[in-house]
Amino acid sequence: MSSTSNTSTHHTSTIGSIGAPSRRNTELALLVFAVAIPVFAYANVGLAINDQVPPGLLSYGCGLGLLAGVGHLAVRKFAPYADPLLLPLATLLNGLGLVAIWRLDQSKLLQSLPNYVTAAPRQLLYTAMGIGLFIVVLIFLKDHRVLQRYTYISMFCALILLLLPLVPGLGANIYGAKIWIRVPGLGSLQPGEFAKIILAVFFAGYLMVKRDALALASRRFMGLYLPRGRDLGPILVVWGISILILVFETDLGTSLLFFGMFVIMLYVATERTSWIVFGLLMSAAGAVGVASFEPHVQQRVQAWLDPMREYTLSQQGVFGHSEQSMQALWAFGSGGTLGSGLGQGHSELIRFAANSDFILATFGEELGLAGIMAILLLYGLIVERGVRTALAARDPFGKLLAVGLSGAFALQVFVVAGGVMGLIPLTGMTMPFLAYGGSSVIANWALIGILIRISDTARRPAPSPASNPDAEMTQVVRP
Amino acid sequence: MNKPLRRIAIFCGLLVLTLLIRDNWLQYVQADTLKDDPKNRRVTIARYSTPRGDIIVDGNPITGSTETSTSGLNDLKYKRTYKDGPMWSPVTGYASQAFGANQLESIEDGILTGNDDRLFFRNTLDMITGKPKQGGNVVTTLSGAAQKAAYSGLKSQGGKGAVVALEPTTGKILALASYPSYDPSSFAGNSTSTDSEAWKKLQKKYNPADPMLNRALRETYPPGSTFKVVTAAAALENGLYTSAEDKTRSPLPWTMPGTTQQLKNEGNLPCKDATMREALRVSCNTVFGKIGADLGNDKMLAEAKKFGFDAEQFTPVRSSASVFSENMDQSQTALSSIGQFNTAATPLQMAMVASAVANDGKLMKPYMVDKLQSSNLDTIAQTDPEQLSQPLSSDNAQILQSMMETVVKDGTGQNAQIGGGVTVGGKTGTAQHGVANSKNPYAWFISYAKLSDGSSPVAVAVVIEDENANRDDISGGGLAAPIAKSVMEAVINAKQ
Numbered sequence: 001m002s003s004t005s006n007t008s009t010h011h012t013s014t015i016g017s018i019g020a021p022s023r024r025n026t027e028l029a030l031l032v033f034a035v036a037i038p039v040f041a042y043a044n045v046g047l048a049i050n051d052q053v054p055p056g057l058l059s060y061g062c063g064l065g066l067l068a069g070v071g072h073l074a075v076r077k078f079a080p081y082a083d084p085l086l087l088p089l090a091t092l093l094n095g096l097g098l099v100a101i102w103r104l105d106q107s108k109l110l111q112s113l114p115n116y117v118t119a120a121p122r123q124l125l126y127t128a129m130g131i132g133l134f135i136v137v138l139i140f141l142k143d144h145r146v147l148q149r150y151t152y153i154s155m156f157c158a159l160i161l162l163l164l165p166l167v168p169g170l171g172a173n174i175y176g177a178k179i180w181i182r183v184p185g186l187g188s189l190q191p192g193e194f195a196k197i198i199l200a201v202f203f204a205g206y207l208m209v210k211r212d213a214l215a216l217a218s219r220r221f222m223g224l225y226l227p228r229g230r231d232l233g234p235i236l237v238v239w240g241i242s243i244l245i246l247v248f249e250t251d252l253g254t255s256l257l258f259f260g261m262f263v264i265m266l267y268v269a270t271e272r273t274s275w276i277v278f279g280l281l282m283s284a285a286g287a288v289g290v291a292s293f294e295p296h297v298q299q300r301v302q303a304w305l306d307p308m309r310e311y312t313l314s315q316q317g318v319f320g321h322s323e324q325s326m327q328a329l330w331a332f333g334s335g336g337t338l339g340s341g342l343g344q345g346h347s348e349l350i351r352f353a354a355n356s357d358f359i360l361a362t363f364g365e366e367l368g369l370a371g372i373m374a375i376l377l378l379y380g381l382i383v384e385r386g387v388r389t390a391l392a393a394r395d396p397f398g399k400l401l402a403v404g405l406s407g408a409f410a411l412q413v414f415v416v417a418g419g420v421m422g423l424i425p426l427t428g429m430t431m432p433f434l435a436y437g438g439s440s441v442i443a444n445w446a447l448i449g450i451l452i453r454i455s456d457t458a459r460r461p462a463p464s465p466a467s468n469p470d471a472e473m474t475q476v477v478r479p
Numbered sequence: 480m481n482k483p484l485r486r487i488a489i490f491c492g493l494l495v496l497t498l499l500i501r502d503n504w505l506q507y508v509q510a511d512t513l514k515d516d517p518k519n520r521r522v523t524i525a526r527y528s529t530p531r532g533d534i535i536v537d538g539n540p541i542t543g544s545t546e547t548s549t550s551g552l553n554d555l556k557y558k559r560t561y562k563d564g565p566m567w568s569p570v571t572g573y574a575s576q577a578f579g580a581n582q583l584e585s586i587e588d589g590i591l592t593g594n595d596d597r598l599f600f601r602n603t604l605d606m607i608t609g610k611p612k613q614g615g616n617v618v619t620t621l622s623g624a625a626q627k628a629a630y631s632g633l634k635s636q637g638g639k640g641a642v643v644a645l646e647p648t649t650g651k652i653l654a655l656a657s658y659p660s661y662d663p664s665s666f667a668g669n670s671t672s673t674d675s676e677a678w679k680k681l682q683k684k685y686n687p688a689d690p691m692l693n694r695a696l697r698e699t700y701p702p703g704s705t706f707k708v709v710t711a712a713a714a715l716e717n718g719l720y721t722s723a724e725d726k727t728r729s730p731l732p733w734t735m736p737g738t739t740q741q742l743k744n745e746g747n748l749p750c751k752d753a754t755m756r757e758a759l760r761v762s763c764n765t766v767f768g769k770i771g772a773d774l775g776n777d778k779m780l781a782e783a784k785k786f787g788f789d790a791e792q793f794t795p796v797r798s799s800a801s802v803f804s805e806n807m808d809q810s811q812t813a814l815s816s817i818g819q820f821n822t823a824a825t826p827l828q829m830a831m832v833a834s835a836v837a838n839d840g841k842l843m844k845p846y847m848v849d850k851l852q853s854s855n856l857d858t859i860a861q862t863d864p865e866q867l868s869q870p871l872s873s874d875n876a877q878i879l880q881s882m883m884e885t886v887v888k889d890g891t892g893q894n895a896q897i898g899g900g901v902t903v904g905g906k907t908g909t910a911q912h913g914v915a916n917s918k919n920p921y922a923w924f925i926s927y928a929k930l931s932d933g934s935s936p937v938a939v940a941v942v943i944e945d946e947n948a949n950r951d952d953i954s955g956g957g958l959a960a961p962i963a964k965s966v967m968e969a970v971i972n973a974k975q
Contacts, residue, residue, distance in 0.1 A: 413495075
């Protein structure tokens with residue numbers, strides 16, 4: 001990046017402290033759109049369903065605007081040089097998600113389901129908590145390199161979080177996947193969403209220290225640099241853990257996400273393509289191996305290969321089969337190119353998890369191909385800004401952490417959207433920001449907070465040299 | 480570290496690209512297949528979201544729509560209603576919230592719901608002017624008077640049966656009745672208590688009379704002696720005999736070639752070397768059986784196919800294919816030529832036979848949808864009469880007409896006489912069936928009416944399967960001819 005190289009050559013220059021533009025006003029302008037679009041969408045849904053502007057429009061608009069405004073002020077104060085796109089993108093997706101959740105709340109069919117809760121107000125609360133955590137990250141994480149100190153603590157925290165759903169009495173098996181815990185008084189939590197971030201911290205810290213050993217000590221074999229046996233240890237351990245997740249929590253998505261994130265970071269740290277090859281082979285072997293004996297995984301694969309058969313079985317009342325996959329495909333197909341218009345589709349037919357795992361189908365039906373492409377590109381932009389932050393970061397830990405978080409984000413979007421659209425078997429994760437669910441929203445706001453912190457550090461002009469009495473007589477020569 | 484970072488950026492881009500491609504596949508390439516999948520609930524929701532268009536007879540709708548309560552979980556706003564449901568159900572079919580749609584209701588669903596592409600322009604206009612979307616109408620060719628005569632005739636007879644009436648010059652279907660029938664209103668909704676119960680009671684499993692079978696189009700019966708009209712046409716067309724007055728070379732008794740079995744007549748009939756006119760008048764099995772054997776399987780099959788046998792008809796509601804077999808030996812061909820053995824025909828098929836003879840040998844394609852209208856009564860599509868084939872020449876057709884008119888004047892079909900300047904030509908049939916002909920035979924009558932100006936406004940086929948009737952009573956002339964007569968009268972009276 002030219003800006004990076006420029007700032008680094010300005011280390012000795014006095015004009016460096018004027019620095020790159022902070023782009024905070026760009027962010028504010030974008031935020032106006034990011035709030036206005038969901039507010040219009042909200043009015044649109046109300047007009048379509050009840051023929052009137054929804055009574056909550058003002059409070060909803062003010063709420064979202066206030067949250068975005070507070071977020072923006074925090075960034076302005078604590079991370080003035082941060083990437084200007086990340087906050088508006090996250091706000092826009094979060095706002096659109098709220099609209100779709102409110103729209104599904106209006107469905108009589110969903111209201112009649114046994115576990116129905118009015119989701120939109122809760123999601124607004126989760127959003128507030130998420131932005132709260134985002135601000136806390138900005139205030140207390142003055143420099144992301146601090147996280148490096150907690151490398152091994154992070155590892156233990158992540159492992160505990162991952163194992164929590166397996167603790168008897170705490171874990172909850174929701175439709176086959178054991179990735180939830182029940183906290184009395186608080187409701188359900190998906191610890192995997194938080195573990196994603198904490199594991200990225202651990203991987204970044206660990207790989208930063210070990211990367212030379214992993215990269216250099218290798219033998220060349222058939223054009224690939226093969227790592228030494230002892231260096232294979234870490235990747236084997238992570239692979240083993242993700243296989244264990246797959247076996248005990250029966251969630252292909254989480255398992256794929258963690259292993260994929262590790263392989264990406266390993267590749268970036270060592271610049272060795274052989275790791276990618278190893279990673280792909282190992283995950284393929286693991287997935288096929290587990291699928292050969294785990295009935296839940298087999299069933300997900302069968303439902304993916306033949307959703308119509310799965311639908312027919314569920315209509316016949318065969319236990320353990322679900323009509324969701326087929327209903328989601330019908331929702332996408334019925335949306336066509338331009339969609340039915342907000343509030344005018346029938347994605348409530350998906351019933352269970354229509355507003356969480358399957359929320360993308362609602363957008364697919366009501367906003368059509370055009371809307372889904374726009375949403376996918378919004379996600380793509382977040383990932384792109386994340387990787388750009390990694391490129392711009394000046395320290396290897398920051399680079400690794402940024403690429404790990406954005407890589408995991410990209411994988412999650414791919415696994416969830418691919419699952420709902422029938423590209424890959426369905427997993428138990430949700431679309432970041434769009435889907436209903438507290439853990440997901442809060443954790444992803446924290447993720448955005450960390451990326452913003454890293455990008456702020458990366459784009460911040462270097463401080464002007466401290467006034468040193470010795471230096472006073474020194475003449476600065478401009479390059 | 481920047482080189483692998485750039486590669487990871489490309490990898491993430493590829494992930495998003497894969498999703499975009501998949502989405503285009505799903506929402507563009509596959510969209511219509513998924514959207515129109517009958518299992519997709521949206522199809523049903525759309526079908527009942529607006530008042531459905533109507534099916535129209537003689538300018539009056541025979542269907543309607545009523546608003547249902549959409550409280551609770553009912554997502555279907557309108558329900559289909561039917562006037563005289565049992566009488567019209569062979570024409571309309573049903574459109575049920577719970578059980579889908581069939582026949583005209585299904586085939587013309589796009590027009591009736593207003594989703595058809597041909598209504599796109601009108602729908603767009605309505606959208607701009609703020610009018611709600613409305614379904615178009617399906618205008619049928621049927622005649623209310625003829626249908627009523629047919630249905631009440633079958634109903635008073637009490638047994639199972641069917642009537643088809645055609646307009647010979649165009650192929651328009653004037654009557655299409657089946658008995659016993661069902662009322663599609665009874666299960667048009669989706670209530671589990673009333674509609675499902677009504678539906679269940681109509682299924683063959685619970686109701687041996689099988690009221691939902693459209694006997695006029697979907698049931699094939701052995702046509703018995705009515706098939707002799709086809710055999711006579713084959714004899715004339717192939718030059719075996721050239722006039723109605725030629726003495727046929729028919730011994731009595733006649734032993735079927737290749738067998739030792741004699742073909743019997745019904746009673747002691749004057750069939751020895753009878754003329755074709757006489758043979759048709761008294762319905763000689765020996766004469767027509769021998770004609771079939773003399774012509775052979777190929778020629779008989781060719782003639783039967785010209786009349787429409789061995790092919791499904793799309794009116795646009797599909798009718799079953801009537802059967803005249805191939806690869807039969809001479810004795811089997813002889814039996815088939817008097818409408819026994821494997822020969823089987825739908826009532827529509829036999830009406831087509833009568834109508835081709837009445838229309839001077841030209842067989843018109845039978846159809847029941849005259850035109851499709853948009854909701855403001857603009858015509859979207861019109862069906863034009865279409866000639867299907869020419870089973871016999873005009874001269875031969877007139878010979879056959881005079882033979883059939885003799886049957887009604889002083890033969891087995893006297894019950895169909897109308898008088899008042901109207902000439903009727905017809906043929907009775909009594910078809911044996913069951914193992915060793917043990918079951919009560921089917922009574923058939925096919926006929927056409929000719930006005931004094933020589934035009935022929937109607938051809939009819941009637942079949943009665945009455946399991947309770949006395950075997951001797953069942954003869955086409957006794958049971959079926961009176962119904963055919965009242966249908967023909969209804970058409971003629973409606974014309975005047």
